[in-house]
Amino acid sequence: MSSGFVIDECWRMSDPVIAPLASLAAEMRALGGRVGVGELLNAHRALEAVDSPSPEDSRLALRSVLCSGRGDLERFELAYEAVFGAGRVVADPSALDELGGVERAVLPRAGMPGTARPDQGPRDSQPVPAAWSDVELLREKDFAQYTEEEIALAHRLVVRLARRGPTRLSRRTRPVRRRRGHSPDLRRILRASLRTGGEPVHRHWQAPSRRPRPVVLVCDVSGSMAPYARMLLQYMQACVAARRRVEAFAFGTRLTRITGELSSRDPDRALRRATEAVTDFSGGTRIGSALAQLNRGHGRRVGRGAVVVILSDGWDRGEPELLEVEMARLRRSAHRLVWLNPLAAHPDFEPLARGMRTAVPHADELLPGNSLASLEDLAGVLEEI
Amino acid sequence: MTFDQIGSVDAVSDALAAQGYLAERPLALAIHLAVTLEQPLLLEGEAGVGKTEVARALAAATGARLIRLQCHEGIDLHHAVYDWDYPRQLLALRAAEGGVDEGALFSRRFLLRRPLLEALEHDGPVVLLIDEVDRADDEFEAFLLELLADFAVTIPELGTIQAAHRPVVVLTSNRTRELHDALKRRCLYHWIDYPNPDHERAIVHARLPGVPEAVAARVVAAVGRLREQGDLYKLPGVGETLVWARALLAVGDDVDLYDTLGVALKVHEDVQRVRDRRVLENV
Numbered sequence: 001m002s003s004g005f006v007i008d009e010c011w012r013m014s015d016p017v018i019a020p021l022a023s024l025a026a027e028m029r030a031l032g033g034r035v036g037v038g039e040l041l042n043a044h045r046a047l048e049a050v051d052s053p054s055p056e057d058s059r060l061a062l063r064s065v066l067c068s069g070r071g072d073l074e075r076f077e078l079a080y081e082a083v084f085g086a087g088r089v090v091a092d093p094s095a096l097d098e099l100g101g102v103e104r105a106v107l108p109r110a111g112m113p114g115t116a117r118p119d120q121g122p123r124d125s126q127p128v129p130a131a132w133s134d135v136e137l138l139r140e141k142d143f144a145q146y147t148e149e150e151i152a153l154a155h156r157l158v159v160r161l162a163r164r165g166p167t168r169l170s171r172r173t174r175p176v177r178r179r180r181g182h183s184p185d186l187r188r189i190l191r192a193s194l195r196t197g198g199e200p201v202h203r204h205w206q207a208p209s210r211r212p213r214p215v216v217l218v219c220d221v222s223g224s225m226a227p228y229a230r231m232l233l234q235y236m237q238a239c240v241a242a243r244r245r246v247e248a249f250a251f252g253t254r255l256t257r258i259t260g261e262l263s264s265r266d267p268d269r270a271l272r273r274a275t276e277a278v279t280d281f282s283g284g285t286r287i288g289s290a291l292a293q294l295n296r297g298h299g300r301r302v303g304r305g306a307v308v309v310i311l312s313d314g315w316d317r318g319e320p321e322l323l324e325v326e327m328a329r330l331r332r333s334a335h336r337l338v339w340l341n342p343l344a345a346h347p348d349f350e351p352l353a354r355g356m357r358t359a360v361p362h363a364d365e366l367l368p369g370n371s372l373a374s375l376e377d378l379a380g381v382l383e384e385i
Numbered sequence: 386m387t388f389d390q391i392g393s394v395d396a397v398s399d400a401l402a403a404q405g406y407l408a409e410r411p412l413a414l415a416i417h418l419a420v421t422l423e424q425p426l427l428l429e430g431e432a433g434v435g436k437t438e439v440a441r442a443l444a445a446a447t448g449a450r451l452i453r454l455q456c457h458e459g460i461d462l463h464h465a466v467y468d469w470d471y472p473r474q475l476l477a478l479r480a481a482e483g484g485v486d487e488g489a490l491f492s493r494r495f496l497l498r499r500p501l502l503e504a505l506e507h508d509g510p511v512v513l514l515i516d517e518v519d520r521a522d523d524e525f526e527a528f529l530l531e532l533l534a535d536f537a538v539t540i541p542e543l544g545t546i547q548a549a550h551r552p553v554v555v556l557t558s559n560r561t562r563e564l565h566d567a568l569k570r571r572c573l574y575h576w577i578d579y580p581n582p583d584h585e586r587a588i589v590h591a592r593l594p595g596v597p598e599a600v601a602a603r604v605v606a607a608v609g610r611l612r613e614q615g616d617l618y619k620l621p622g623v624g625e626t627l628v629w630a631r632a633l634l635a636v637g638d639d640v641d642l643y644d645t646l647g648v649a650l651k652v653h654e655d656v657q658r659v660r661d662r663r664v665l666e667n668v
Contacts, residue, residue, distance in 0.1 A: 034566065034570075036570070038570070039570065042422070042424075045422055046418055046422060049417075049418055049421040049422055050394075050414070050417075050418070051392065051393045051394065057394065057414060060410070060411045060414045060415075061414060061418060063411075064414070064415045064418055064573040064574060064575060065418075065573060067574045068427075068566070068569035068570050068572070068574050069429075069563075069569060069574065070429060070560075070576055072574070073576060170458065170459055170522070171457075171458050171459025172459045172461065172522070172524075186471075187463075187471065190471035190472070190474070190475060191469075191471065193475065194474065194475070194478065194490065197478065198475050198478040198479050211522070214562070244523065245562060259563075292616065295618060296616065296617075296618060299618065299619075300559060300560055300561045301560075301561065301562065303561070304561050304562075325654070329618070329654070
């Protein structure tokens, strides 16, 4: 669909309706929703299809069309309030330019020449480690001692690590050549035998294919984890970007889901949005109540054979009984439970902190997670699961 | 009443109510839009709130044929659209002793039609229910996206099969994973929440005709108390309310509700919590 066609169709519709619709879409996009030109056109058709002109029905019709998930429902409410609040329709002439702005956002994806891509520049100036020995030093160094430069250098290595993750056998099968240990592919055999007059001369085999196992990352961002939070969030962002079926959460005293924020293509923007979304950075820790929220609010994502990775040092201010119960429940729902504790890297480490004592028996693996080398170990463990 | 006769949101509500499904106005409006704009409807919501029931009621109300595709992990074209009946083809081949040509072999006679193909070819109105689409995988979602756009399927040996009438498509999801954006945006979206107490009582009366008001009120109040508890692992849905009402009818209204908790709560810790806290006092 070329831009010219879109403008013509819009102008043919009634103009007083376009401006507020465009404002509504702009508000939703500002709040993080994704509303495109297609949805706007659909919204207009929906308004025409609603038979009664009551404002409530129109609002509900717009909600059905412009929302595509539960998270959007709230954004829609806020945007609707902002644009149509107090019974007043905002006829904002600049909103029509906004419609042009939407097309400008669409055009680069269609590959039209002559449109600049604003976020291309900073991506190219990623620093690269100079020599192999630098990489080695970087790998072993504890995250808490990284300088700004080292954080930037480590990014590429983190991205490579994030691609490795757990897989599992799926119900889909794929054709294989070897016969050993694999089952016959009846459909292919029969089909091939039609060519040979009904005799199954050619044999074909099939094996189950592998697909990525869902991974749930839960990161402690309280005060005691502050030196590690930044690198660990980078790792989480890289995981969300690299694989499908990765969920990311952060907690201090409450749990916040940050998968959506971290899934932006630009890593810096992703981290910024995630940081804004989490309100209890560097505060206290209540691991038990955070896991309770995970088990209840997101139980369905954790089930279905997910691998749960908790990144926390275990300094918990909540009640140990709650932590015990929730860890037990989490262990039962998840396929495997991995605990990363940066304090565990210390040679004299013993899980004496109250939280760790309660939690460690329920975890399948306990790893440090304080350096690139230990993240590599994590990647290895995940692949073995 | 047929799809063409559904002219307004109220008509949708009334038609569904006649089938025993009490839809709140936002849902009725979403259905009306789905039928009028010919777009699929994606329903999400907690467990047991009646996502699948909507499609059943809609089909019954409009005289349309309900075709249900239950998605599971690894579902593919052969489970969803068509498959060839290879064993019968082999038999035909043997019986004819080499005198059968390919056109006769790959003909309608040996085609096994699965739900989606049935939905495309059915002569008359169809409600296509694609249930638990979050259990399918990415490849199947991509295929669904194409199908929902054109409502045509290409079978290499037979050609392209186009739907004569676009079916009304209802997709349900349990949110075990996020669906692909493209699929979500192609659909109208509606979240079905738990009903408020008055509405839930009306639902109990609609689905269990003849139930005494006292029983209905008691069950709805009990379920309301359970849903208020902030820390239960699994909250009871409308389905559980209906089963609880039937249980009370079966064993008598004066039974201690704590003995029948297994009808509504299915997790041991939840049952313990409710018992320990005496949540259902005076219900």
